[in-house]
Amino acid sequence: MVGVTIPFGKPLIGAEETDAVWEVLQSPILVHGPRATQFEEAFAEYTVAPHAVSVSSCTAGMHLIYFALGIGHGDEVIVPAQTHVATAHAVELTGAKAVFVDVEPESGNIDIAQIEAAINSKTRAIAVVHYLGVPVDVPRVAAIAERHGLFLLEDCALAPGAHLDGTHVGLHGDAGVFSFYPVKHLTTAEGGMIILKDGDLARRLRQLKAFGVTRSHGERQIPGMYDVLDLGFNYRMSEIHAAIGVEQLRKLPHFLEVRRENHERLDAGLTHVSGIRIIAQPVNNRFRSSHYCLGMVLEPEISDRRADIVRALGDKGIGTSIYYPHPVPRLAYYQGKYGYDSTEFPHATAISDRIIALSVGPHLSTTDMDYVATSVQEVWKEANV
Ligand SMILES: Cc1ncc(COP(=O)(O)O)c(C=O)c1O
Numbered sequence: 410m411v412g413v414t415i416p417f418g419k420p421l422i423g424a425e426e427t428d429a430v431w432e433v434l435q436s437p438i439l440v441h442g443p444r445a446t447q448f449e450e451a452f453a454e455y456t457v458a459p460h461a462v463s464v465s466s467c468t469a470g471m472h473l474i475y476f477a478l479g480i481g482h483g484d485e486v487i488v489p490a491q492t493h494v495a496t497a498h499a500v501e502l503t504g505a506k507a508v509f510v511d512v513e514p515e516s517g518n519i520d521i522a523q524i525e526a527a528i529n530s531k532t533r534a535i536a537v538v539h540y541l542g543v544p545v546d547v548p549r550v551a552a553i554a555e556r557h558g559l560f561l562l563e564d565c566a567l568a569p570g571a572h573l574d575g576t577h578v579g580l581h582g583d584a585g586v587f588s589f590y591p592v593k594h595l596t597t598a599e600g601g602m603i604i605l606k607d608g609d610l611a612r613r614l615r616q617l618k619a620f621g622v623t624r625s626h627g628e629r630q631i632p633g634m635y636d637v638l639d640l641g642f643n644y645r646m647s648e649i650h651a652a653i654g655v656e657q658l659r660k661l662p663h664f665l666e667v668r669r670e671n672h673e674r675l676d677a678g679l680t681h682v683s684g685i686r687i688i689a690q691p692v693n694n695r696f697r698s699s700h701y702c703l704g705m706v707l708e709p710e711i712s713d714r715r716a717d718i719v720r721a722l723g724d725k726g727i728g729t730s731i732y733y734p735h736p737v738p739r740l741a742y743y744q745g746k747y748g749y750d751s752t753e754f755p756h757a758t759a760i761s762d763r764i765i766a767l768s769v770g771p772h773l774s775t776t777d778m779d780y781v782a783t784s785v786q787e788v789w790k791e792a793n794v
Contacts, residue, residue: 414726417591419772429652439633444651456577458604460611468589487520491757531659534560539568541689542699571699595657597650668700671769678782690754
């Protein structure tokens with residue numbers, strides 16, 4: 410076994426980020442300062458969003474939105490069965506129920522044709538997830554949401570840089586929420602950003618992410634004087650995290666270009682490998698992916714070999730991952746609480762049980778992609794797949 414030479418994820422932090430953090434640490438302002446504002450403005454400009462609100466994580470951002478909307482006990486929110494648990498947890502944290510809808514087998518995105526059947530008088534919102542960075546056809550979901558008076562949240566954790574019909578994801582629905590966790594397209598270590606068009610909601614989110622205070626730090630006329638109108642959280646992003654984000658965002662176009670090239674190269678290198686299909690590919694040029702990773706799904710006849718294949722790739726120094734290890738309704742918390750039968754979500758289940766996620770991150774080159782493709786072919790030969 411060689412050490413992992415091709416890690417699945419590796420944050421690319423350079424001197425720019427280190428210098429920016431150092432500068433913050435030399436200043437008297439570690440929270441409530443100019444860096445968070447600068448990051449918000451830069452993110453709004455990059456995505457062409459009317460408003461951007463920084464938060465401490467994507468999970469915090471989604472929870473904050475539902476909380477601000479007054480979603481709670483007795484309410485339901487529709488979420489895809491194939492996603493990170495955070496998409497559903499953000500709903501459950503409010504006391505509302507996450508109601509799962511299966512995904513399409515090819516894109517891994519929520520099966521829009523099944524959404525309407527899950528709507529009832531308790532439904533308050535729909536959450537879609539741009540799985541592996543390929544946009545959901547959000548306008549189709551928005552038409553359903555509008556018909557039923559529902560809020561439409563886009564979980565954009567894997568999708569900075571992804572566009573649909575020339576518009577950045579997060580702006581076709583009512584709000585989009587991004588994650589800056591270390592393996593994501595850009596990182597702040599922990600962090601998130603909400604983008605949205607509604608200025609009133611943006612103001613409310615700013616208030617609620619900071620304890621519900623009436624005035625932000627910069628707006629106070631007498632230092633220390635504020636009132637609290639509402640319950641609220643501490644979901645702010647610190648100046649240190651924001652300073653990293655500003656520098657990472659400058660590099661994002663380059664990161665995305667490397668991801669695109671790597672994905673194309675690896676996809677081409679796997680063309681003749683039997684028993685696999687590559688999922689989450691844009692179906693036409695309306696959809697521009699952010700190429701989070703390459704999703705290689707094993708056909709059923711070899712799916713029980715996944716652990717061996719992952720181990721064999723590991724022996725060749727190739728790190729892999731699984732997105733996501735279970736359909737959310739099969740996770741113990743949801744299984745225990747609602748007793749879901751996972752045969753209700755066959756496509757989400759098939760993806761979880763058969764996918765191997767291969768990295769196309771900007772820490773890797775097209776030469777690395779050739780090595781991964783050759784290694785997959787070798788593993789197939791050695792394992793007689
Ligand atoms: C689709 C999706 N949503 C939400 C999250 C949670 O993001 P965060 O860690 O920033 O809360 C993740 C994390 O990987 C994710 O993949």
